[in-house]
Amino acid sequence: SAVAAIKAKGELVMLTNAAFPPFEYLGDDQQPAGVDIDVAQAIADELGVELKVVDMEFDGIVPALMAGKGDIGAAGMTVTEERLESVDFSTKYATSSQYMIVKKDSDIATKDDLKGKKIGVQQGTTGDIYATDEDGENGVEAEEVLRYSNAMGAAMALMSDKIDVVIVDELPAKSIVAENDSLKMIDEKLTTEQYAIAVKKDSDLTAEINKVLDKLIADGTIDELILKHTTE
Ligand code: ARG
Numbered sequence: 001s002a003v004a005a006i007k008a009k010g011e012l013v014m015l016t017n018a019a020f021p022p023f024e025y026l027g028d029d030q031q032p033a034g035v036d037i038d039v040a041q042a043i044a045d046e047l048g049v050e051l052k053v054v055d056m057e058f059d060g061i062v063p064a065l066m067a068g069k070g071d072i073g074a075a076g077m078t079v080t081e082e083r084l085e086s087v088d089f090s091t092k093y094a095t096s097s098q099y100m101i102v103k104k105d106s107d108i109a110t111k112d113d114l115k116g117k118k119i120g121v122q123q124g125t126t127g128d129i130y131a132t133d134e135d136g137e138n139g140v141e142a143e144e145v146l147r148y149s150n151a152m153g154a155a156m157a158l159m160s161d162k163i164d165v166v167i168v169d170e171l172p173a174k175s176i177v178a179e180n181d182s183l184k185m186i187d188e189k190l191t192t193e194q195y196a197i198a199v200k201k202d203s204d205l206t207a208e209i210n211k212v213l214d215k216l217i218a219d220g221t222i223d224e225l226i227l228k229h230t231t232e
Contacts, residue, residue, distance in 0.1 A: 022229030059124025120154030
């Protein structure tokens with residue numbers, strides 16, 4: 001059993017990409033902090049083990065989980081049909097949407113204006129999937145989708161006019177805009193998504209995670225953590 005193995009090694013290994021505030025970011029001490037780290041710590045506490053956080057590329061998290069290089073993937077990760085083919089997900093603990101970030105003087109005002117534009121995204125995210133629009137159902141028709149290792153990298157490219165728009169999840173988008181005067185968010189939800197913790201398929205760990213999550217959701221802790229890591 002996965003739970004027995006974690007207890008035996010005395011450690012829960014969390015895979016994340018710490019460039020996604022308030023869910024995960026590097027604190028002043030350069031250590032990963034955020035909602036997902038606090039939730040994972042609560043899971044580790046419940047199991048009576050230490051928490052180890054591994055910061056990696058977002059698109060490497062699911063493959064690493066499948067390869068047994070970590071116990072949980074906690075990274076503001078959206079539950080998608082495609083990911084469900086490779087991993088299981090816990091109870092959903094947050095709702096989000098993709099949003100557009102542009103320069104304040106941009107001519108982009110709605111998603112219809114994405115046509116022919118250069119869109120920046122974090123590689124392998126649902127923002128990437130939305131912008132790439134493989135089956136054409138979003139009607140994006142971008143000139144090009146440029147993939148960055150994190151959303152901040154995409155925002156830098158936007159500020160230096162290498163791209164026209166960034167597509168990223170709501171709260172990281174708010175954080176980026178709050179820190180960069182020349183940028184604004186467009187008030188239009190492109191998607192509706194839910195975050196959950198990814199676990200290797202058919203693991204007894206999922207039930208343990210859900211036990212902790214159900215409590216943190218019901219008693220308002222998740223909302224408090226989002227607030228705490230947004231104002232910090
Ligand atoms: N919610 C989006 C997705 O699942 C983006 C998550 C990015 N997370 C991160 N820690 N960088 O694809």
